[in-house]
Amino acid sequence: xxxxxxxxxxxxxxxxxxxxxxxxxxxxxxxxxxxxxxxxxxxxxxxxxxxxxxxxxxxxxxxxxxxxxxxxxxxxxxxxxxxxxxxxxxxxxxxxxxxxxxxxxxxxxxxxxxxxxxxxxxxxxxxxxxxxxxxxxxxxxxxxxxxxxxxxxxxxxxxxxxxxxxxxxxxxxxxxxxxxxxxxxxxxxxxxxxxxxxxxxxxxxxxxxxxxxxxxxxxxxxxxxxxxxxxxxxxxxxxxxxxxxxxxxxxxxxxxxxxxxxxxxxxxxxxxxxxxxxxxxxxxxxxxxxxxxxxxxxxxxxxxxxxxxxxxxxxxxxxxxxxxxxxxxxxxxxxxxxxxxxxxxxxxxxxxxxxxxxxxxxxxxxx
Numbered sequence: 065x066x067x068x069x070x071x072x073x074x075x076x077x078x079x080x081x082x083x084x085x086x087x088x089x090x091x092x093x094x095x096x097x098x099x100x101x102x103x104x105x106x107x108x109x110x111x112x113x114x115x116x117x118x119x120x121x122x123x124x125x126x127x128x129x130x131x132x133x134x135x136x137x138x139x140x141x142x143x144x145x146x147x148x149x150x151x152x153x154x155x156x157x158x159x160x161x162x163x164x165x166x167x168x169x170x171x172x173x174x175x176x177x178x179x180x181x182x183x184x185x186x187x188x189x190x191x192x193x194x195x196x197x198x199x200x201x202x203x204x205x206x207x208x209x210x211x212x213x214x215x216x217x218x219x220x221x222x223x224x225x226x227x228x229x230x231x232x233x234x235x236x237x238x239x240x241x242x243x244x245x246x247x248x249x250x251x252x253x254x255x256x257x258x259x260x261x262x263x264x265x266x267x268x269x270x271x272x273x274x275x276x277x278x279x280x281x282x283x284x285x286x287x288x289x290x291x292x293x294x295x296x297x298x299x300x301x302x303x304x305x306x307x308x309x310x311x312x313x314x315x316x317x318x319x320x321x322x323x324x325x326x327x328x329x330x331x332x333x334x335x336x337x338x339x340x341x342x343x344x345x346x347x348x349x350x351x352x353x354x355x356x357x358x359x360x361x362x363x364x365x366x367x368x369x370x371x372x373x374x375x376x377x378x379x380x381x382x383x384x385x386x387x388x389x390x391x392x393x394x395x396x397x398x399x400x401x402x403x404x405x406x407x408x409x410x411x412x413x414x415x416x417x418x419x420x421x422x423x424x425x426x427x428x429x430x431x
Contacts, residue, residue: 066366069358070390073115073371075349076287076324078159078235080115083365084386085351085374087327088118088163088238088292092404093411094135098123099145104135105152106412110383112156115372116351118238118290118327119149121165124225125218126180128246130167132197133406137162137225143232150233161236161290162229164222164280168246169207169255170300174199182207183214184249185256185263185272190301195404215262215272218246223279226289236288236324239277241314244300247273251310254303270314277318286322290351293326295341296333307336315345323348327374330354339369358389384416393417 067073070082095101108117123129123136136142146162153160169184174196176182184207193201210218226237241247249255250272256263262271273291281289293314295307304310315326326346330353331338339352352370361373379385381398388395402410 067368067371069362069365069373070386073349075116075351075371076236076289076322077285078116078161078288078324080159080372081157082115082386083372084114084361084389085372086111086114086117086379086385087353087374087376088120088240089376089380090120090131090134090404091411092131092133093406094133097139097141098129098134098136099139099142100135100149101145103408103412104145105148108149108160109152109156110412110416111379111385112153112158113384113386114158114379117153117158117160118374119146119160119162119234121163121240122225124164124166124228125221126177127183127218128166128168128221129176129180130171130182130194132175132195133404134165137164137228137232143228146229146232146234154233159235161238161288162232162234163238163240163292164225164229165240166218166222166246168249169204170194170244171205171207172196172202173205174202183210183218184208184246185210185258188255188257190244190255192301209258212260212262219272219276219279222276223283226280226284230284230288236290237280237284238290238292238327239273239280240292241273242292242294242297242329244297244302247276248297248302251314252302252304254301266310266313269310270317273314274317277321277323281321281323287324289323290325290327291318291323292329293338293342294329294331294354295338296331296336297329298332307331307333308341311338311341312345315342319346319348325349325351325371327351327353343369357395358392361389381414383414384418388417391417
């Protein structure tokens with residue numbers, strides 16, 4: 065029997081009303097305490113027709129912050145602020161999980177707390193710059209290589225972040241193992257030159273993300289834990305000479321855990337079918353991501369490529385994306401200049417279809 069994009073689906077312990085997922089997107093609007101505020105409540109509530117919302121990448125410890133104005137799930141104030149978001153989303157019928165994002169070496173001290181450190185598997189500097197509200201574009205820090213006890217501490221930070229997310233009312237958590245952040249830094253040889261059991265070989269390099277998932281799953285239940293990957297993604301100065309082998313080994317190791325889902329993005333390498341790779345090596349629900357419109361998303365679900373489809377940029381200018389997809393209505397564009405600015409503009413001021421066009425370029429979609 066073929067599945068429909070708009071019918072319910074069970075992802076581990078997560079019962080979704082439909083198979084449209086809002087992908088996590090950094091929007092750089094946390095307040096001075098790195099907590100969400102009333103704008104976040106509105107932003108996520110507007111998009112709660114999705115079966116599942118994966119909230120923006122959120123640091124599990126102060127050491128894990130890299131970008132300006134990104135939220136944390138560390139302090140009581142942050143947990144309480146996120147609770148207002150989750151309560152409102154649940155009132156509107158959606159499930160919401162929190163993406164745990166430790167950026168590792170993709171960081172600058174100018175965006176961190178004074179006592180926070182920039183850490184990575186090895187002391188290898190990432191090429192590129194980050195934006196600081198105080199200094200503008202700045203070079204990324206040279207990271208400190210984690211010791212063995214330091215690795216155990218970071219894994220515990222993830223575990224504590226997952227527990228804090230549950231205290232904040234989230235239905236689960238997603239481990240961000242993509243975009244060149246800490247778990248991916250351990251995974252790839254270009255950023256992992258360790259000579260201990262967390263490096264040297266592919267089995268050594270997969271150890272950190274595997275042990276982190278094990279710790280999180282033990283804390284909150286595997287059926288409430290997802291994993292995000294993008295095989296072959298070069299973002300943030302990453303290079304993988306054999307992503308099929310890398311991610312095949314990782315997924316073989318995590319598949320028996322019984323995770324809620326694997327969230328896999330289309331590979332930028334045209335020779336690599338990341339969705340097929342995921343199906344071969346992961347025997348649980350798949351959320352597929354990147355480049356989908358209504359028609360291709362419906363086909364992906366009906367053809368069994370994914371159990372659900374996540375949308376990122378389409379959810380920016382279309383808070384009622386599910387309605388628009390169902391009705392084959394035009395999709396509004398969005399203002400790129402306001403993606404990472406402060407305030408409501410370009411964040412909560414995109415109107416639903418019933419109120420007319422947003423004023424940005426519209427696209428036609430066919431579910």
